Amino acid sequence: MTVFVPVLIVLATFVAMEWVAWSSHKYIMHGFGWGWHRDHHEPHDKTFEKNDLYAVVGAAMSISMFMLGSDLVLGDAAWWPATFIGIGILLYGIVYTLVHDGLVHQRYFRWVPKRGYAKRLVQAHKLHHATIGKEGGVSFGFVFARDPAKLRAELKAQREAGIAVVRDSVGA
Incomplete structure (x- = not known):
């Protein structure tokens, strides 16, 4: 096996994790999982x-993939691509932690970007936090940010349609 296939699996998993994060954020965290997510949207x-x-x-998802890929755990039943899927999930988690918790919410370091994609990420996520409560909202992804x-x-349209309650300070 060449290095190309494992690298491709890691990169494809990383990209797929943005879809997993977006959909779980929109439909789980802002749905039945709001109980765990609510305090993230409230001052504390x-x-x-x-x-x-x-x-x-x-x-747990990443560790599970490492276990499925390990012959130490599963012996001959190990599935080799799982290890590289686990690496992709792990890398996404590291980037998520640095970007979302570090850059956007400044839990680990203080830096306010003045331009470029980092500024766009911060702006997009702040717009996500512009709604009050779990209804409506925009920008549910974490690494790829829309304009x-x-x-x-979109927030303005949601407010006008009565879908979301938007804080006045965002200019929506």
Whole structure:
């Protein structure tokens, strides 16, 4: 096996994880899993949030893939691609932690980007937090951010349609 196939699996998994994160954020975290996610949308002075339990779920997904790929655990039943899927999930988790928790919410370091894609990520996620409660909202992804102007227009339409309650400070 060449190095190309494992690298392709890792990269494909990383990209697929943005879809997994977007859909689980929109339909689980802002749905039946709101109980864990709510404190992430509310002011607090705690170091940890219930929302951090979702990181544990992501870690369990990665660890499960490493186990499925390990002949130490499963012997001849091991499935070799699982190891590289586990690496892709792990890398996405690291990037998520640095971008979402670090850059956007500044839980680990303080840096406010003035331009470029990092600024776009921060703006998009702040627009996600512009709604009050779990209904409506925009920008459910974490690594790939849409144009903030389009997100503002979408928030404005949601507010006008009565789908979402939008904080006044975002200009939607």
